[in-house]
Amino acid sequence: MEDFRDTQQALTNAIVDPSVTNDIGVEQRRLNIYQELIFNNIEGFCSNAFPVLKSILEQSIWESYVRQFLISGEKSSPYFVDIAEQFLDFITQTQTQTQTQTQTQTQTQTQTRLALLPQYLLELAHYEWVELNVSIQENEITDNDWQVDSNLIVPNSTWALGYQYPVHTISKQMLQSAGHTNNTEQATEIEPLDTFLIVYQDTDGDVAFMTTNAITAHLVNYIDECSVYAQHNGVEGSAESLTTLSALERYFQQVQPGTDSKVIKNFLTEAISDFVQRGVLVID
Amino acid sequence: MISGVGLGYRREMVDLKDEILASNVDYIEVAPENWMRMNERYQAPLKELVQHIPLSTHGLSLSLGSPDKLDVEFVKQVKRFLTDFNVSCYSEHLSYCSSGGHVYDLMPIPFTEEAVFHVANRIKKVQDILEQRIAIENVSYYLQTMNDLTEVEFTKAVLEEAQCDLLLDVNNVYVNSINHNYNAKEFISAMPTERIAYGHIAGHYDEAKDLKVDTHGSPVIDDVWGLLDFAYQKHGVFPTLLERDFNIPDMSELNVEIDKIHSFQKSDIKKKQKG
Numbered sequence: 001m002e003d004f005r006d007t008q009q010a011l012t013n014a015i016v017d018p019s020v021t022n023d024i025g026v027e028q029r030r031l032n033i034y035q036e037l038i039f040n041n042i043e044g045f046c047s048n049a050f051p052v053l054k055s056i057l058e059q060s061i062w063e064s065y066v067r068q069f070l071i072s073g074e075k076s077s078p079y080f081v082d083i084a085e086q087f088l089d090f091i092t093q094t095q096t097q098t099q100t101q102t103q104t105q106t107q108t109q110t111q112t113r114l115a116l117l118p119q120y121l122l123e124l125a126h127y128e129w130v131e132l133n134v135s136i137q138e139n140e141i142t143d144n145d146w147q148v149d150s151n152l153i154v155p156n157s158t159w160a161l162g163y164q165y166p167v168h169t170i171s172k173q174m175l176q177s178a179g180h181t182n183n184t185e186q187a188t189e190i191e192p193l194d195t196f197l198i199v200y201q202d203t204d205g206d207v208a209f210m211t212t213n214a215i216t217a218h219l220v221n222y223i224d225e226c227s228v229y230a231q232h233n234g235v236e237g238s239a240e241s242l243t244t245l246s247a248l249e250r251y252f253q254q255v256q257p258g259t260d261s262k263v264i265k266n267f268l269t270e271a272i273s274d275f276v277q278r279g280v281l282v283i284d
Numbered sequence: 285m286i287s288g289v290g291l292g293y294r295r296e297m298v299d300l301k302d303e304i305l306a307s308n309v310d311y312i313e314v315a316p317e318n319w320m321r322m323n324e325r326y327q328a329p330l331k332e333l334v335q336h337i338p339l340s341t342h343g344l345s346l347s348l349g350s351p352d353k354l355d356v357e358f359v360k361q362v363k364r365f366l367t368d369f370n371v372s373c374y375s376e377h378l379s380y381c382s383s384g385g386h387v388y389d390l391m392p393i394p395f396t397e398e399a400v401f402h403v404a405n406r407i408k409k410v411q412d413i414l415e416q417r418i419a420i421e422n423v424s425y426y427l428q429t430m431n432d433l434t435e436v437e438f439t440k441a442v443l444e445e446a447q448c449d450l451l452l453d454v455n456n457v458y459v460n461s462i463n464h465n466y467n468a469k470e471f472i473s474a475m476p477t478e479r480i481a482y483g484h485i486a487g488h489y490d491e492a493k494d495l496k497v498d499t500h501g502s503p504v505i506d507d508v509w510g511l512l513d514f515a516y517q518k519h520g521v522f523p524t525l526l527e528r529d530f531n532i533p534d535m536s537e538l539n540v541e542i543d544k545i546h547s548f549q550k551s552d553i554k555k556k557q558k559g
Contacts, residue, residue, distance in 0.1 A: 002430075003398075004393075004394040004396045004398050004399045004402070004430055005351035005383075005402075007394050007429045007430055008349075008350075008351050008380060008383050008391070008393070008394065008429075009351060009383045009384060010429075011383075011391060011392075011429050012383040012384065012387065012391065015387065015391065016387060024429060025429070026427045026428075026429060027427065029492075029495070030426045030427035030463075030495070031427060033426040033427075033491065033495070033497060034389075034391065034426060034427070037389055037497075038387050038388070038389045041388055041389050042387070042388055045388070070387065072385070073384040073385035074385055075382075075385040075386040075387070075388070076385060076386065077386065078317060078345035078346070078347075078355055078358045078386060079317055079320070079321050079345070080317060080318065080345075080388065081321055081322070082321075083388065136321065136322055136323055136326065137323055138323045138324060139323065139324070139325065205323075205325045
């Protein structure tokens with residue numbers, strides 16, 4: 001007798017992949033209901049999370065990504081809010097897999113080959129996911145009275161990011177006015193531009209972003225590394241802190257040898273006091 | 285404990301807070317998955333409401349009938365949510381939504397004896413972790429792969445084996461009675477009275493004459509109201525909740541249906557007393 005679990009898996013396969021021949025002995029019209037409900041549901045979550053990406057991609061490309069994501073079976077989280085991250089992971093992994101397949105010509109028959117996405121769209125997808133992720137993090141702002149001996153931490157709601165493209169300006173309109181079409185091959189012509197962004201929750205808890213430069217983004221990421229290091233090594237207290245003003249000055253003097261110490265101090269003081277006011281950094 | 289008439293609460297209803305509190309809604313219900321892992325700001329409107337009105341929960345992702353391993357860590361997270369929000373009732377669906385990964389929607393468990401033991405064991409495990417009895421809902425389904433047992437036999441066997449409660453969804457009974465050509469009243473009558481913890485009612489979509497889809501996107505139809513009335517007469521009045529997940533109308537429109545459940549509850553309690 002057939003194991004009911006095998007039957008469950010066969011039904012799931014038939015639902016997620018309409019190209020599979022319906023050999024499970026159910027009426028196609030009834031199977032269609034599940035195929036549509038489940039695809040539309042997951043497509044809705046993906047389009048809510050990646051509205052700009054969806055608007056730029058040709059509908060058939062977008063839908064085949066969602067379809068293959070649904071088929072992929074890598075969705076292990078019971079939380080709907082995690083669908084976006086799982087979809088982002090799927091998109092990213094697919095690029096390397098598709099590239100390898102193209103090079104070696106060993107693509108299997110069963111797996112539909114997805115169109116490779118240009119780098120700027122992969123970065124856009126990441127940026128859209130970061131915005132969603134920031135919006136659901138707890139707001140950790142408690143105190144904005146920064147002193148030179150304060151310990152700083154980067155809250156979970158802050159991301160300092162470096163991209164090769166200006167992801168925060170990309171939109172369908174922007175691409176159209178730049179003469180691009182929906183065709184992703186042509187769209188790869190977009191000019192790279194090193195872009196540094198900080199996405200954070202402001203003091204009201206709203207998602208905000210600011211453009212910044214490499215060294216400032218590095219400051220935020222370095223402070224984050226320090227708190228991770230401190231957590232793992234039990235380093236606490238101001239004496240050993242790595243994120244007081246003087247400790248940060250020493251660090252930046254090392255990574256930027258030859259820079260006037262006053263310039264470093266001014267840069268740090270200005271950046272940190274601004275970031276603490278905004279909620280990019282919080283005082284431990 | 286919950287009693288009376290409830291309303292399924294969604295984030296889209298955030299502006300309806302005062303109207304919900306002013307209405308005859310006795311309790312609200314949420315899918316914990318939609319509120320867990322969210323920050324204070326997202327949770328604040330719900331926290332405010334539950335200061336005034338009891339909360340019940342109706343899970344979506346537990347996948348009780350799944351061939352995949354039970355997500356014990358997730359059950360523990362649900363437990364924390366129930367504690368944090370002071371929730372006494374937790375229900376889930378008699379279905380599965382994952383098989384080699386989640387698909388985030390409800391699929392029908394094959395009606396076999398083996399499946400009864402499989403799902404019942406998982407329910408027992410969940411009840412052990414939560415340290416409370418849970419209720420399982422009869423779900424709408426549009427096809428069935430294995431029919432060794434009838435839906436009545438399957439449902440009753442799970443309730444018995446798992447020693448859990450039933451969330452009787454009368455719209456789902458209606459939808460299934462059309463989709464699978466059985467008598468809705470016979471299904472309701474066959475359910476064990478003492479296990480019916482509470483009920484759900486909702487609108488559905490007519491895909492075809494013989495195929496209805498449980499969408500929660502339109503008003504409750506007369507035949508389904510009739511089934512609620514019948515269920516109350518058969519089993520006594522139980523707390524009942526209106527689900528409206530799509531095309532959410534003004535509160536005034538929802539109040540018409542909320543008050544209709546109240547009026548059935550009142551008249552059926554009277555009938556019972558007289559009878």
